[in-house]
Amino acid sequence: MRANYQVEVTSGVFLLLGIAAMLWLATEATDYGMQVGDDTYRVTARFSNVADLKDGAPVKIGGVTVGLVERISLDPVTFDAIVELQIDGRYADIPTDTSASILTSGILGDRYVGLEPGGALEALADGDQILITQSAVVLESLVSKYLFNTGKEEGE
Amino acid sequence: MNAPGSRKSRLMAPIAETGHCGLFLIRMLAGLRFEHQQLISVLQQIYLVGARSLVIIMICGFFVGMVLALQAINALQQFGASDQVSLLVGKTLFRELGPVLTALLFAGRAGTSIAAEIGLMKATSQIDAMQLMAIDPIQRIALPRFLAGLVSVPLLAAMFNAFAILGAVIFSIGVMGIDPGIFWSKLQTGIYFGKDFVGGIWKSVVFGGLVSLIAVYFGYYAKPTSEGVGTATTRTVVLSSVLILIFDFIMTSFLI
Numbered sequence: 435m436r437a438n439y440q441v442e443v444t445s446g447v448f449l450l451l452g453i454a455a456m457l458w459l460a461t462e463a464t465d466y467g468m469q470v471g472d473d474t475y476r477v478t479a480r481f482s483n484v485a486d487l488k489d490g491a492p493v494k495i496g497g498v499t500v501g502l503v504e505r506i507s508l509d510p511v512t513f514d515a516i517v518e519l520q521i522d523g524r525y526a527d528i529p530t531d532t533s534a535s536i537l538t539s540g541i542l543g544d545r546y547v548g549l550e551p552g553g554a555l556e557a558l559a560d561g562d563q564i565l566i567t568q569s570a571v572v573l574e575s576l577v578s579k580y581l582f583n584t585g586k587e588e589g590e
Numbered sequence: 591m592n593a594p595g596s597r598k599s600r601l602m603a604p605i606a607e608t609g610h611c612g613l614f615l616i617r618m619l620a621g622l623r624f625e626h627q628q629l630i631s632v633l634q635q636i637y638l639v640g641a642r643s644l645v646i647i648m649i650c651g652f653f654v655g656m657v658l659a660l661q662a663i664n665a666l667q668q669f670g671a672s673d674q675v676s677l678l679v680g681k682t683l684f685r686e687l688g689p690v691l692t693a694l695l696f697a698g699r700a701g702t703s704i705a706a707e708i709g710l711m712k713a714t715s716q717i718d719a720m721q722l723m724a725i726d727p728i729q730r731i732a733l734p735r736f737l738a739g740l741v742s743v744p745l746l747a748a749m750f751n752a753f754a755i756l757g758a759v760i761f762s763i764g765v766m767g768i769d770p771g772i773f774w775s776k777l778q779t780g781i782y783f784g785k786d787f788v789g790g791i792w793k794s795v796v797f798g799g800l801v802s803l804i805a806v807y808f809g810y811y812a813k814p815t816s817e818g819v820g821t822a823t824t825r826t827v828v829l830s831s832v833l834i835l836i837f838d839f840i841m842t843s844f845l846i
Contacts, residue, residue: 441637442630448641452745455752459787462774463680463755466783492779540673544779 465490473523475560476504479534479547480514485570487536487545493519495549500525503547519547519564529554535568545570611807614728618736618806621729631734632741639700639735639802640742644749646699647692651750654691655757658682663766672766676773677780679758683751684786690838692747693797696739697830701805704735705826708809709819717810732806739802740795747794789845796837801830 460466484506493501501521509516521528531552538545549564558564622628662678708731711717720727755777762768781787805826812822 438630438634442633444641445633445637448636448644449741449745451644452640452742452748455748456745456791459684459748459751459755460783463751463777464684464781464783464787465778466787490782 474501474520475523475526475558477519477521477558477560477562477564479517479519479564479567480509480512481517481534481536481567481569482514483569483572484515484517484536485545485572487517487547487570491544491546493521493547493549495525495528495551500549517547521558527557530556530558530562531566532558532564533566533568534564536570538571611803614732614807614810615803618728618733621726621733623729628734631730632737635734635738636742639696639704639738640746643696643699643742643746647695647746647750648753650691650695651688651753652757654687654750655679655683655754655759656761658687658754659758659761659766663762663768672768673772674776675762675768676758677776679762680755680777680781681786683754684781684790685842686838688747688751688754689790689794689797690834692750692794693743693801693834694831696743696746696798697801697805697827697834700739700742701801701826701830702823704739704802704805705809705812705822706819708732708735708806709812709814709822712810712812713814713816713819715814728810732810736799736802736806739805740799743798743801744791744794747790751790785845792845793838793841796841797834800833800837804830804833 487503487506489503489506491503492499493503501519503517504520505518507516507518508514517534519534528549529552531554533550533552535548535550536545537548552566658679659675662675663672666672666674666678708717711731717727717731720730759770759773763770763773808822808826808829812818
């Protein structure tokens with residue numbers, strides 16, 4: 435019975451260690467803890483081009499993540515991309531004249547939505563729309579614009 | 591009980607053996623009782639196959655993490671992107687190397703010992719003795735070992751990943767001077783809980799079941815000679831390694 439007890443204790447320790455490793459990996463080494471809590475509100479923003487922005491991409495103010503992109507859809511009439519943002523309830527005082535732009539972290543990094551707070555006294559509420567937006571900068575169109583412009587200058 | 595390898599047609603033999611193995615699995619799972627006694631023997635087997643594989647898993651994981659970080663930094667430096675090292679290491683570990691290497695190590699460390707142990711029980715007529723005492727050897731001998739493997743491998747894979755991340759942290763932050771904040775934030779934004787982490791766990795559950803089923807099956811149907819035990823051990827390692835890699839490809843193509 436004595437040896438049996440030791441075996442049980444050791445296997446119990448092993449099981450707990452394994453589960454602890456799983457929990458540590460899930461919370462520290464994946465995006466699990468990054469999801470915003472239950473207390474959130476939603477705002478939408480319209481962009482003419484979202485490039486490769488994905489669901490779940492972070493929403494940042496001043497580089498700090500305050501929420502995430504919940505859904506991206508296309509307006510069937512105006513052909514604008516409608517991006518629904520889910521913002522943490524702790525940041526409830528974001529002014530209504532805040533501007534949203536789609537930015538890239540680094541040169542090769544992922545796309546995220548950057549918010550630039552304005553100066554209005556009223557705060558965005560659930561269901562509001564951010565009116566001032568700036569679309570993603572697509573490298574290809576920049577390059578083609580550059581080529582086109584220099585071509586025209588040489589032609590003149 | 592004939593060894594299924596000695597059936598008639600050469601072509602049909604592998605198919606027949608697969609079916610035989612499936613029936614064996616069903617007979618084994620039919621013995622599932624959730625009794626105290628069964629729980630105790632599963633715990634004992636978890637100690638033997640899981641807890642005692644822990645040290646080798648931790649050491650291997652640690653060095654795999656270090657070498658991954660080393661290779662990744664070397665390759666990424668050419669593009670000036672060595673900041674991305676944790677993302678590369680994390681994705682590789684969670685999706686592929688963690689589950690696969692753990693299962694391969696488990697097959698070598700625990701699968702062989704299960705097959706040899708059961709094979710030897712058979713060679714020394716212990717299994718026949720059990721049958722005479724009206725104890726179902728499949729339920730008593732095979733099932734606890736199978737369940738222990740099924741539970742242990744995902745946990746071992748988690749330990750492997752944890753130590754590999756630790757190795758990568760020590761190498762890239764301690765030795766190569768990557769900024770720790772960037773290292774962790776790349777992990778926490780780039781590794782997806784649902785796709786990468788849970789997908790990896792699913793893989794290792796499947797691998798754990800596969801390896802322990804093969805080990806138990808080959809041990810149980812080993813020829814009751816010393817040579818037969820040796821053959822069963824070898825076939826366990828070979829077949830489980832091959833099947834792990836095949837299943838890995840199949841599962842990956844469905845998970846992505």
